[in-house]
Amino acid sequence: MTTGNTKHDQELMKKINKELVLHLIREKGPISRAELARVSNMSSTSIGRIVSEFIELGFVKETEEKTSGVGRKAVLLDINPASVYVISLELDQNATKIGLVDFNGNINLSQKVNYDPRANHYESVLKLICNSVEEFLSGHNIDKSKIIGIGIAVPGIIDAQKGTVIFSPQLGWENVDIVKYFEEKLRLKTTIDNVIKSRALAENVHGSTKGSKRTALINFGTGVGSALIVEEEIYRGATNSAGEIGHTTVDPHGRLCECGRIGCLQTYITEEALLQEAKIYKNISNVNEIFVSADSGEKWATRLLDRVYTYMGIAVCNVICMYNPDTVILSGKLIDKRPKIIDIIAKKVDELIWDPFKNTYNVKGSNLGESAGILGVSTSVINKYIDIEM
Amino acid sequence: MTTGNTKHDQELMKKINKELVLHLIREKGPISRAELARVSNMSSTSIGRIVSEFIELGFVKETEEKTSGVGRKAVLLDINPASVYVISLELDQNATKIGLVDFNGNINLSQKVNYDPRANHYESVLKLICNSVEEFLSGHNIDKSKIIGIGIAVPGIIDAQKGTVIFSPQLGWENVDIVKYFEEKLRLKTTIDNVIKSRALAENVHGSTKGSKRTALINFGTGVGSALIVEEEIYRGATNSAGEIGHTTVDPHGRLCECGRIGCLQTYITEEALLQEAKIYKNISNVNEIFVSADSGEKWATRLLDRVYTYMGIAVCNVICMYNPDTVILSGKLIDKRPKIIDIIAKKVDELIWDPFKNTYNVKGSNLGESAGILGVSTSVINKYIDIEM
Known part of the structure; x- marks a missing residue:
């Protein structure tokens, strides 16, 4: 039981409603506003307000009008996968995978960079990875303003809150402050997590x-x-x-x-x-x-x-x-x-x-095979982003 | 994410508010209505309404007026431990413990009944236990109308939802429909759970x-x-x-x-x-x-x-x-x-x-020692009861 207050509760309620609408569009889209109101049992005014907000944020787009049965044409809503992107990394023993993941959890682009983290100092390894990410961004003409964050899946014991690799026998790292390094170097909000936890999350959400x-x-x-x-x-x-x-x-x-x-x-x-x-x-x-x-x-x-x-x-x-x-x-x-x-x-x-x-x-x-790590950590980045934006 | 609707959400919100108030009285009681409103950040009207409901249900009582500092006297609220009771049992290899637990998680009365579940058919064992509960109730002049339910902690694999003992090597039982038996015999809502899970819950809530x-x-x-x-x-x-x-x-x-x-x-x-x-x-x-x-x-x-x-x-x-x-x-x-x-x-x-x-x-x-099992399963019974009553 968390303590709360009425104002806080109302905010929470609004957030729950927004999350519900986003969830419904994700699961049932393309879907009309009327159908959203019916399924969610919310008023059309509330639906209209929430949907406008999503469209403004870019999460949701109106699709072309479509004949709905014999009646008049209706505007349908769907998730806009291209609204925001995550750069996801999976750091493995011999290679780093880099992927561009859209808002719907599709990997649009991906690349492998070979490296040897155990043979080199972690700073030069991090530098190599950051350079690879920059090349990935520029090489594919990716609009950096659309990137909401970087997600990094790492094998070993990870302090996800502090953003550090406590201990990774696979990489030979101990107490490496990886999030700080990435955020300073790439100026993008960075999240790390254990790769197995990330894979499991991906399989449950997408797999x-x-x-x-x-x-x-x-x-x-x-x-x-x-x-x-x-x-x-x-x-x-x-x-x-x-x-x-x-x-x-x-x-x-x-x-x-x-x-x-x-x-x-x-x-x-x-x-x-x-x-x-x-x-x-x-x-x-x-x-x-x-x-x-x-x-x-x-x-x-x-x-x-x-x-x-x-x-x-x-x-x-x-x-x-x-x-x-x-x-x-x-x-x-x-x-x-x-x-x-x-x-x-x-x-x-x-x-x-x-x-x-x-x-x-x-x-x-x-x-999901080899993509699971990248997909899982991008799910965490997107969930965090939605949580803040709402 | 569960699906919901506005009406459902409002009900949920009311429930969360009620649970918050009950939680605050439990943790901070004796406490005044004004203080409750301040701490919860809810309006005094809402607090008044919720508290009245609790008093009517018997969960909460007004304590005698008490001088609050230099000002006028204030009526304070506190949990009424004697509002409702649970009969809790722990079935062990050689004995059954029976306890009367109040709304605050105090064991007011307890008793041990020796038995040998492995040497007898389960039906005769259940009969013995039910008779012991009836004797416990009548022997201590316990008002049966105040008993909100029976909780039974059992070693082994328990289907808590169906109310059956799937497999208990300690009791020598397999697929025993214990809740059905108790409810028919004693006419009291019955809950069972695994004894180790019950003990752990008790230690976390009370221990x-x-x-x-x-x-x-x-x-x-x-x-x-x-x-x-x-x-x-x-x-x-x-x-x-x-x-x-x-x-x-x-x-x-x-x-x-x-x-x-x-x-x-x-x-x-x-x-x-x-x-x-x-x-x-x-x-x-x-x-x-x-x-x-x-x-x-x-x-x-x-x-x-x-x-x-x-x-x-x-x-x-x-x-x-x-x-x-x-x-x-x-x-x-x-x-x-x-x-x-x-x-x-x-x-x-x-x-x-x-x-x-x-x-x-x-x-x-x-x-909590030997009381943990009884206390834990009574916590489950009380939580279920509160959940239904609110």
Whole structure:
């Protein structure tokens, strides 16, 4: 219960009404003012006032008149995707993705910039990224005045409020004040968030779990992470670090993890761990060779992969036990390379899950794939913008 | 975003205002109408109307006039704890607790009834409990018209919406339609919930984590369970089963769990597991003897307990990784018997936790103890009642 007052309450009410109208146009557009009034049960005066405001802000546009049945022509309203844009970035181990995302969540342009954040000082890396964004803007003749902000999805522990990367083993960064750097350099409002949380949000708003009330996403990459989305909102925890399934302990007598602790779940799952073990038996140089060996019937590879799938299944089961989601999305490089893994893991989960959870969840792949990080963080930027503008 | 309409919105607004006023009286009472208007920033007319309604419903009472400073006397308002009551039950393995809880969350009367739910058919157990409630009511001359409902806290997987016990290994029940039975027999609106979720809610509303925004509670008992409270609301998950930490897998080659699966975390922690292992070395009959042996320096007992504390620490660390709470409450029979365990586990957690989580949490004991279950489920009953009455 938050404290409030009448004036504050009226403002809140207006905001709720505006958000409702925007939501309806988004979901049902093109839609007429009359239909909006009918569906929302608001007066035509209120609808007229709110819609005018949206048109002025550029969010909403009137489409060409269209014959509605036998009657007279009606002006219809729709979201104007080109009203405002977000520049979204996803910082990965070897490359930075840059995307131009419109108000409807479409990626209009995108580009990859290769870099090596672990081999260079973070300032020179940030400089490189900022220069790339400027080139992206000028190279594509993007009108900077239409950009409402920059969103950056970063792997690791992120303080989204302060705008800092607390700790990113993937980038080799600790306490990097990334938002401050971007805002000074590019003069655009900047938002950062954890990439797995961003991906999960994107899948819930635009992707394969639209309509789900409790989506968990598990990412198998250089680490293993998870995120929980409750009714289109990220569950963050006290310090934006909820979901660190990869560093839950499964065996106090197990392997040393890159985090310096013993027996973390991810020591059985990550590409690095897989590669390290495979090398005991065969001189291979990348994970793909394990899959190739397994495909050609080499027993060591099928055994190794079967164990990985089992631990992936355990990771999913443990997420289900803790979050009790209606849907679990599996994502990450390992999955992207071999989407059929999803069915293998889903079967493992069905075997391993505790009876009371049977039939409470679906296991799915992402349907946004590599775009999910960029889309998710742009959703956060757009939500923040709408929240301020209303 | 929920759809709504103006009429609906106005109703919602009225409800929010009423809840605000009730909240203010609860937090700041005794308080005058003038002060309420000032603090809430609502008009004195609105305050007058809402307060009259509360007085009529009996929630709020006018206290005797009191000299306010040098000025004239003012009538003050306060919650009327005796306006309505809840009969709360906690069904445990060997006993049922019955309590009479007032509108302010005070347990006015309580009683224990011993029973053996595993040795008897559930219907005869339910009959026994209902008879005990009737005796409790008549024995204490409780005015049944003041009872707004019955709340029942039950260990296991509970469908709180349908009012059924899906699965309770502690009681040996499966698919028991407990609410229907109580409502037919006692003619009082009945609510059930999982006991660990109820305890966690009680601690957040009345107990040791008042003011915490994200409380996790871990219960070490016949099983190991956890619950997450986000801003005084239980995080339930899709089927009210979130928090089943005890059945997360920590060792796929580990011990067989009572759930029929291999390597569940609780196989290293529960009293039953502890006792089973201890018996390998010494013929003891209860867990207390292990503590006594450890206290008198028997190495086997200190080793066994140290391993249990380590796994309890792991359980806490894993809950922190997943929920990122600001506070963790440790509860349950093992803790109740030996409260100094809390410090031992807290130290283990400090050693075991992943660096980014250091200093993000407090580990605490319950300060409601055995009453937490009864208090928590009564909070749910009162919240439901207020929600309907407003």
